[in-house]
Amino acid sequence: MKHPDLSQQTRTDAGLAAVLRVAVGRLARRLRAQRSDTSMSLGQSAVLFTLARHGRMTPGELAEHEKVQPPSMTRIITNLEGRGLVCKMRHPDDRRQQLVELTATGLEVVQADQRQREAWLAQRLRELTAAEKATLRKAAEILERLSQA
Amino acid sequence: MKHPDLSQQTRTDAGLAAVLRVAVGRLARRLRAQRSDTSMSLGQSAVLFTLARHGRMTPGELAEHEKVQPPSMTRIITNLEGRGLVCKMRHPDDRRQQLVELTATGLEVVQADQRQREAWLAQRLRELTAAEKATLRKAAEILERLSQA
DNA sequence: CGGATATCGTTAGCGAAAGTAATGAGTCAT
DNA sequence: ATGACTCATTACTTTCGCTAACGATATCCG
Numbered sequence: 001m002k003h004p005d006l007s008q009q010t011r012t013d014a015g016l017a018a019v020l021r022v023a024v025g026r027l028a029r030r031l032r033a034q035r036s037d038t039s040m041s042l043g044q045s046a047v048l049f050t051l052a053r054h055g056r057m058t059p060g061e062l063a064e065h066e067k068v069q070p071p072s073m074t075r076i077i078t079n080l081e082g083r084g085l086v087c088k089m090r091h092p093d094d095r096r097q098q099l100v101e102l103t104a105t106g107l108e109v110v111q112a113d114q115r116q117r118e119a120w121l122a123q124r125l126r127e128l129t130a131a132e133k134a135t136l137r138k139a140a141e142i143l144e145r146l147s148q149a
Numbered sequence: 150m151k152h153p154d155l156s157q158q159t160r161t162d163a164g165l166a167a168v169l170r171v172a173v174g175r176l177a178r179r180l181r182a183q184r185s186d187t188s189m190s191l192g193q194s195a196v197l198f199t200l201a202r203h204g205r206m207t208p209g210e211l212a213e214h215e216k217v218q219p220p221s222m223t224r225i226i227t228n229l230e231g232r233g234l235v236c237k238m239r240h241p242d243d244r245r246q247q248l249v250e251l252t253a254t255g256l257e258v259v260q261a262d263q264r265q266r267e268a269w270l271a272q273r274l275r276e277l278t279a280a281e282k283a284t285l286r287k288a289a290e291i292l293e294r295l296s297q298a
Numbered sequence: 299c300g301g302a303t304a305t306c307g308t309t310a311g312c313g314a315a316a317g318t319a320a321t322g323a324g325t326c327a328t
Numbered sequence: 329a330t331g332a333c334t335c336a337t338t339a340c341t342t343t344c345g346c347t348a349a350c351g352a353t354a355t356c357c358g
Binding site: 190192218220224225243246 | 343344345346347352353354
């Protein structure tokens with residue numbers, strides 16, 4: 001198996017898993033290296049994105065959703081709060097918990113992200129065929145589900 | 150746009166880019182967190198995987214392929230060499246260059262990876278429909294191409 | 299030829315980001 | 329009401345990427 005064909009590899013679940021893991025890791029590194037706006041990390045903008053989609057969430061929920069440990073999420077939130085992109089409030093029923101919500105500024109930043117931050121990836125996408133983009137659309141949804149499973 | 154539909158998001162290239170970026174980042178974190186064998190990082194096993202697919206490569210080629218800078222690849226190779234998974238030899242024609250190749254042990258490790266290290270992801274894949282897996286197969290190839298672009 | 303320039307890998311040093319362990323505040327059950 | 333549990337945070341460590349600078353080799357050109 002010195003130079004196996006990629007399509008051979010992906011015929012088994014294990015082979016597909018191997019290829020997918022490498023591809024996802026490599027693209028993640030590439031995306032990190034590629035971002036033009038160095039002011040925000042991938043994790044930070046992912047949190048803004050999630051908040052825009054789901055509304056108020058507790059730090060713990062965010063940590064679980066983004067697959068990081070709570071201290072990492074604390075750090076991300078602290079940073080975002082320092083920029084005025086999110087705000088925290090006490091949970092009405094349980095005062096141990098906090099609720100994190102986008103500020104108006106944060107919402108603007110998310111929307112600006114939608115237009116600008118994905119520039120590199122969006123450009124690459126533009127070079128794909130409609131069928132390939134359709135594949136990625138479906139794949140994105142499946143990948144979301146995988147990381148939650 | 151407080152709780153926008155995912156399918157809405159992905160209708161534009163920018164929206165798809167946003168969703169894809171978040172999904173890829175999250176799955177990468179999940180995969181890192183999930184690895185049962187803590188002895189090797191994602192990057193390290195990706196290099197073994199690449200060497201298994203392509204045979205001998207120079208550090209520079211590996212760095213470019215994995216989308217890291219040469220010094221990072223030097224570190225990965227040094228670590229793998231320390232475990233006896235790869236070996237280096239002088240390039241026959243250009244003595245500035247090195248050639249990195251899997252050892253027999255390294256090949257075994259790659260094959261064990263194929264069977265074991267992807268266990269978590271492979272299990273998740275098993276829960277998908279054949280159509281979904283077909284989508285991921287195609288997507289994996291596209292993602293590979295994206296990270297090379 | 300022979301010296302300037304370019305290339306390849308490595309070393310050194312730094313910074314970003316994630317993890318673990320320990321702490322403090324708040325809740326809940328007995 | 330006290331003891332166990334949960335949530336968030338703080339403190340510390342580890343991992344992993346980068347840039348800059350260096351030594352060895354190769355290539356180009358006068």
